[in-house]
Amino acid sequence: MRRAWSLATALTLSMVSGLMVLWLLAAVGASVTVFFALNATFDSALRESAQQLLVLAVSDERSDASDDDSEEDSDHQPHRHGDHPDRKTGSAFDQDRRLSRLHFDSPRVVGDDVRFRPHRERLVYLIEDRQGRVLLRSHTAHPRLFSMSAEDGFSRSTTSRLYTESTADGVFRIQVAESLARRREAFLQALAWFLAPLMVALPLLGGLVFWVVRRRLRPLHALAQEIASRGGAHLQPVSGEQLSPDLNAVAEAVNALLARLSTEMASERAFSSAAAHELRTPVASQLAKIQRLYATDLAPDVRLALQQMEQSLKQWIRVIEKLLQLARAESGIGFHATPMDAGLVLRMVVDELRREWPDHTLMIDQSESVWLNADVDSFGIVLRNLIENAARHGVLETPIRVHLTAEALTIENDCPVLSPAEIDSMTDRFVRGPSSSDEGTGLGLSIVAALCRQLGWTLAVHSPIPGAPGGVQAHIQFKALSPLIE
Amino acid sequence: MxxxxxxxxxxxxxxxxxxxxxxxxxxxxxxxxxxxxxxxxxxxxxxxxxxxxxxxxxxxxxxxxxxxxxxxxxxxxxxxxxxxxxxxxxxxxxxxxxxxxxxxxxxxxxxxxxxxxxxHGHLSVQWEIGDVLIDEGAHQVVVEGQAVDLTAREWGVLSTLLQRRGQVVSKRVLEDALYAFGEEVESNAVEVYVSRLRKKLGHTLIRTQRGLGYQVAVS
Missing domain, CATH: 3.40.50.2300 (Response regulator)
Known part of the structure; x- marks a missing residue:
């Protein structure tokens, strides 16, 4: 089942998630840019370093070679510095020869003759001559880092970024290597600086957004709680004070709906009362007239006819009563819940039914004061229909038992066991019980079921009565909040 | 009433x-x-x-x-x-x-x-006063084991006296209980109905308090 988030949580999660996605997209874009920019910068630095080093190394080398030549020439003939044709251009052979002479035993290692402070070399280089002899290298430059077969320009080994540069005459060649791990490290550091604020900011931002949203939604929450706590009974307007204009519009719409609902319910109640008056009074007049006629001398056939008319009128009034109850149930009177003395209603209904069913014995078991949060008329209709049903279908020899507590109402009568199909159809309209006479309308239990649904109560019909060989038990479980303790 | x-x-x-x-x-x-x-x-x-x-x-x-x-x-x-x-x-x-x-x-x-x-503080519908047994609910009167029929007016007088049992009930109150507005009340109507009741139920049931009215004895 999908979890339903609160509005504040959903808004916070949406905003924080959206912000996180945007931030991540920005971080990825920036990282890609940084990655290429860093590589370009590092490559440029690599190239510049290689060229500078090569120039310095060749210059140094040629200076040394020139000194050697001077020493040799001074033995034979003097000449001006720079006048020697080979000094200006220098044949490859001569340069090679000079370098070979100087370094053929072992390459120079930078730092051997100067004491540098220990440091981590990020760039390592190696200079070699045409024969592949290493003339000069940085002190941590290991030959395995280099690929001297590489063409001039940028190349890449498994561990390093390489740049190779040769002198124009091809006598000297330099290769500078930079660790790829260093570049990755630099890139990751940049990336970390993009993401680190996100990790810190996101929870802070989430908390801030949640706090703001909760604070701003507080009036909406109060409005929702007020509407939710009302149920069907409280139809007074909701308070629109301290609401923002948009929420005030919601409150006004709810109030309009409540006012309309209240008017409709009042109209339906008034109509039911008026209908009861208009339908019952003429019948009452006719019944009274008939009963007065009994006091006069009547021929037997006239008396019989009057008795039949009286029975028809009484049956008609029963049907009218049930139809009015059905109309009231369908108008939603069960939603109009107020605290009421259930015991008092039970006594009133039982007092009335004892006169209507004088041959039946009603046993009432109500040992405590029972207050329910329910519509008093609905409870009266429920009681009346269930007890009437018990009287109509129960055997005379066994009393009808009514048990009322703060949790449940149980009404039992003795009769033959009903089949499951009969029980299932009992709450359908116009379905009469198996032993019902013509007096039944087949509406009683359907009215009870409809009102129980509105009241939030559970109606169950059992046959036989639990623990007994026969009979019918109607059991109504009140909802948890219905009982009220005085 | x-x-x-x-x-x-x-x-x-x-x-x-x-x-x-x-x-x-x-x-x-x-x-x-x-x-x-x-x-x-x-x-x-x-x-x-x-x-x-x-x-x-x-x-x-x-x-x-x-x-x-x-x-x-x-x-x-x-x-x-x-x-x-x-x-x-x-x-x-x-x-x-x-x-x-x-x-x-x-x-x-x-x-x-x-x-x-x-x-009037009475809960019973049956009265037993000497030999007279009155069932107000069933409109039955038995005197020494014999059922006696009463007319509506006689019942009216008896019922009014029974409701105020032990009290002296004036003639005016009894008239009011018997006659509605517009009905002609004969001057000795109450005396006539009391006399008829005494004949049917015995002379000791209803006492006359001269100048005041009538009273049913307390059983």
Whole structure:
């Protein structure tokens, strides 16, 4: 089942998630840019370093070679510095020869003759001559880092970024290597600086957004709680004070709906009362007239006819009563819940039914004061229909038992066991019980079921009565909040 | 009993009035509440039968106003409003009983007697006074084992005296209990009915308090 988030949580999660996605997209874009920019910068630095080093190394080398030549020439003939044709251009052979002479035993290692402070070399280089002899290298430059077969320009080994540069005459060649791990490290550091604020900011931002949203939604929450706590009974307007204009519009719409609902319910109640008056009074007049006629001398056939008319009128009034109850149930009177003395209603209904069913014995078991949060008329209709049903279908020899507590109402009568199909159809309209006479309308239990649904109560019909060989038990479980303790 | 009956449905009112009169009561039937107020101001009643829907107002409001004035006359509401809440409102307004239309006329009579008995602090419907056994509910009188028939007027006098058992009941009160407005009251009517009752029930049951009225002995 999908979890339903609160509005504040959903808004916070949406905003924080959206912000996180945007931030991540920005971080990825920036990282890609940084990655290429860093590589370009590092490559440029690599190239510049290689060229500078090569120039310095060749210059140094040629200076040394020139000194050697001077020493040799001074033995034979003097000449001006720079006048020697080979000094200006220098044949490859001569340069090679000079370098070979100087370094053929072992390459120079930078730092051997100067004491540098220990440091981590990020760039390592190696200079070699045409024969592949290493003339000069940085002190941590290991030959395995280099690929001297590489063409001039940028190349890449498994561990390093390489740049190779040769002198124009091809006598000297330099290769500078930079660790790829260093570049990755630099890139990751940049990336970390993009993401680190996100990790810190996101929870802070989430908390801030949640706090703001909760604070701003507080009036909406109060409005929702007020509407939710009302149920069907409280139809007074909701308070629109301290609401923002948009929420005030919601409150006004709810109030309009409540006012309309209240008017409709009042109209339906008034109509039911008026209908009861208009339908019952003429019948009452006719019944009274008939009963007065009994006091006069009547021929037997006239008396019989009057008795039949009286029975028809009484049956008609029963049907009218049930139809009015059905109309009231369908108008939603069960939603109009107020605290009421259930015991008092039970006594009133039982007092009335004892006169209507004088041959039946009603046993009432109500040992405590029972207050329910329910519509008093609905409870009266429920009681009346269930007890009437018990009287109509129960055997005379066994009393009808009514048990009322703060949790449940149980009404039992003795009769033959009903089949499951009969029980299932009992709450359908116009379905009469198996032993019902013509007096039944087949509406009683359907009215009870409809009102129980509105009241939030559970109606169950059992046959036989639990623990007994026969009979019918109607059991109504009140909802948890219905009982009220005085 | 002298009964004020407020009902605007004529056929029903006529039938109820006739039934009450046949039972020995004096009934003043009015259609409007203002007429009821006028009648009540002019006459003391033992019982009021009140319909709630009358042309000039709502019966419960009239009842509440009378109770607020301190009127303690028993009231039975006769109405088509059949809901429990209507009944509770009626009882809270000061009604003693509540009968939903349509009703059996005998049921109405029984309620009238029950309310009247409660009003006078009597719970029983059966009286045993010497050799006389009276069942007010069943309208039966047995004297020394023999059933005796009483007319409606005779029942009216006996019932009024029984309700005020032990008290001296004036001739005026008995007349009021027997005759409604507009009925001609013969000057010696009460004496005639008392005399007939003594012949049927024995001379010791009803005592005459000269200059004051009549009294039923306490059993």
């Amino acid at each position: 002298r009964i004020l009956f407020i009902e605007d449905t004529v056929p029903l009112a006529e039938a109820v009035r006739d039934h009450l009169v046949a039972d020995g009561h004096a009934v003043d039937w009015v259609v409007l509440l203002k007429d009821a107020s006028a009648a009540y101001a002019a006459q003391s009643y033992d019982l009021i039968l009140l319909d709630l829907h009358v042309p000039d107002g709502f019966g419960l409001d009239w009842l509440s106003a009378r109770r607020a004035e301190g009127v303690k006359t028993p009231v039975i509401i006769l109405t088509a409003r059949d809901q429990i809440s209507d009944r509770i409102r009626g009882l809270n307004a000061g009604a003693d009983d509540y009968l939903v239309k349509p009703f059996d006329l005998d049921e109405l009579l029984a309620r009238c007697h029950a309310v009247s008995r409660r009003r």
